[in-house]
Amino acid sequence: MSMLDICVLPGDGIGPEVTDEAVRVLDWFVAKRGVQLRMTRHLFGAASWAAQGTTMPEATWDAIMRADALLFGAVGSLDQTHIPPEERRKGALLRMRKALDVFANVRPVRAWAPLAESSPFKARTVAGADLVFVRELTAGVYFGTPRGIETQADGTRRGVNTHTYTEAEIARAARFAFELARTRRNHVTSVDKANVMEAGRLWRDVVTEVHRADFADVTLEHMLADNCALQLGRTPTRFDVIVTDNLFGDLLSDCAGAINGSLGMLPSAALSAPGPDGRRRALYEPIHGSAPDIAGKGIANPLGAILSAALLLRWTAGRPEEADRLENAVEAALAAGARTADIALPGEAVLGTRAMADAVLAALDATV
Numbered sequence: 538m539s540m541l542d543i544c545v546l547p548g549d550g551i552g553p554e555v556t557d558e559a560v561r562v563l564d565w566f567v568a569k570r571g572v573q574l575r576m577t578r579h580l581f582g583a584a585s586w587a588a589q590g591t592t593m594p595e596a597t598w599d600a601i602m603r604a605d606a607l608l609f610g611a612v613g614s615l616d617q618t619h620i621p622p623e624e625r626r627k628g629a630l631l632r633m634r635k636a637l638d639v640f641a642n643v644r645p646v647r648a649w650a651p652l653a654e655s656s657p658f659k660a661r662t663v664a665g666a667d668l669v670f671v672r673e674l675t676a677g678v679y680f681g682t683p684r685g686i687e688t689q690a691d692g693t694r695r696g697v698n699t700h701t702y703t704e705a706e707i708a709r710a711a712r713f714a715f716e717l718a719r720t721r722r723n724h725v726t727s728v729d730k731a732n733v734m735e736a737g738r739l740w741r742d743v744v745t746e747v748h749r750a751d752f753a754d755v756t757l758e759h760m761l762a763d764n765c766a767l768q769l770g771r772t773p774t775r776f777d778v779i780v781t782d783n784l785f786g787d788l789l790s791d792c793a794g795a796i797n798g799s800l801g802m803l804p805s806a807a808l809s810a811p812g813p814d815g816r817r818r819a820l821y822e823p824i825h826g827s828a829p830d831i832a833g834k835g836i837a838n839p840l841g842a843i844l845s846a847a848l849l850l851r852w853t854a855g856r857p858e859e860a861d862r863l864e865n866a867v868e869a870a871l872a873a874g875a876r877t878a879d880i881a882l883p884g885e886a887v888l889g890t891r892a893m894a895d896a897v898l899a900a901l902d903a904t905v
C-alpha cells in the first residue's frame with residue numbers, strides 16, 4: 538500500500554489533547570510496523586476563527602477533500618456567539634460529513650473486561666457485551682429541509698426541522714450493516730420509531746426488503762428506539778449490529794457509553810461507499826465532544842481517540858492485524874491498572890491523558 542495522507546483536525550476543548558495521543562500511537566505504527574501514513578495537522582473551527590478570522594481556511598478544506606482519511610478530535614467551544622452563524626456552519630462537522638458522503642458511522646462498543654467494575658451496570662450484566670452501531674450519518678433530521686426559526690403571524694417564533702429519509706439513504710445503511718454483521722455474529726437489530734413516524738415506517742420496510750432480497754442468511758430483528766435505550770442497559774449482550782438513523786444513533790451510542798462507565802472509551806469511523814479505486818472516504822473520531830468541563834487539564838481519557846486510530850488501521854490502512862494489536866494493547870494497559878479519572882474507582886491511582894497513552898505505548902512495545 539502506498540503512503541496515506543491523513544488530515545489531522547484536533548479542533549476544540551479536549552480535542553487537541555486526545556488527538557495528540559492518537560497521533561503519537563499512530564507514529565509508533567509508522568516507526569515499528571511499517572504502516573505508511575503522512576499526518577498533517579490543520580486548523581478549523583473556533584480555534585481557526587480566533588487565529589485567522591475564518592472557521593474553515595481554504596487550505597484546511599482542500600486538505601480535507603484531498604486526504605485519504607481524517608483524524609478528528611472534537612468541536613464545540615463554550616461560547617461561539619461571537620462567531621457569525623454562516624462562519625459557524627462553514628467550520629461545522631456536519632458539513633464535512635456531508636461533503637465526504639460518509640453515510641455509515643461505525644461505533645463499536647465492547648465491555649472491556651478490566652473495566653467491569655467501572656460500569657454503573659452490574660459486572661454480570663455487561664460482561665461480554667460486544668456490539669457495533671451503524672448510525673446513518675448524512676441524512677435524517679440533521680439535514681432535512683425546511684429548517685430554521687421563523688416568526689409566525691402572531692409574532693411568536695416556531696422552530697422547524699424536518700426528519701426525512703429516502704429509500705436509497707436507508708438501503709445503503711442497511712446493506713452496510715448486513716455486510717458488517719456477516720463478519721461478526723450475523724445478527725442485525727434495526728432501530729426506528731415505525732409506530733410514530735412515516736420515515737420510521739419506511740425505514741422498517743426498506744430494511745426488511747434489503748434483508749429479504751440479499752441477506753436472508755443474517756438474522757434481522759426490529760426494535761423501537763425507546764425500548765432499545767432500555768435494552769442497552771438491561772441486556773447489552775443481546776446486540777451484535779444495531780442499524781439506526783442519524784438522531785437515534787447519536788443518542789443510543791451515548792447510552793452505550795455507560796457500558797464502560799465513560800464516553801471517553803468510544804471510537805468511531807464514518808465511511809463512504811467505496812470509490813472507483815475501491816477505497817472509502819473516512820473520518821475517524823472519538824464519539825465524545827470537546828468536554829469543556831475538563832478541557833485544558835490534561836486529564837481527558839485518550840482511549841476513544843486511540844481506538845479511533847485502531848479503526849483507521851483497520852478500515853483505511855488495510856492492516857487489521859495492527860488494529861488488533863492496538864486494541865489488545867489497550868486491553869493490556871487497562872488490565873495492568875492504567876486508569877484515567879473517568880474510569881477509575883474511588884481510591885484507584887489515576888493517570889493523566891499523556892500517561893494513559895504512555896501505558897498503551899508500553900503495551901505495544903511489549904508486542905514486538
Ligand code: NAD
Pocket residue numbers: 551555610611612613614630799800801802822823824825826827828829830831836837838839841879
Ligand atoms: P461531551 O461528550 O463533550 O461530554 C459529556 C461528558 O463526558 C462530560 O462530563 C465530559 O467531561 C465527559 N467526557 C467526554 N469525553 C471524555 C473523555 N475523553 N475523557 C473523560 N471524560 C470525557 O458532551 P457535551 O458536554 O454535551 O458537549 C460539549 C460540546 O461538545 C458541545 O459543544 C457539543 O456540541 C460538542 N460535541 C462535539 C462532538 C464532536 O465533535 N464529535 C460530539 C459531542 C458533542
Ligand code: IPM
Pocket residue numbers: 612630631787824826
Ligand atoms: C457526535 C456529536 C455530533 C452529532 C454533534 C457535535 C454535531 O454529538 O458526533 O456524536 O450530533 O452527530
Ligand code: MN
Pocket residue numbers: 787788791824
Ligand atoms: Mn453525539
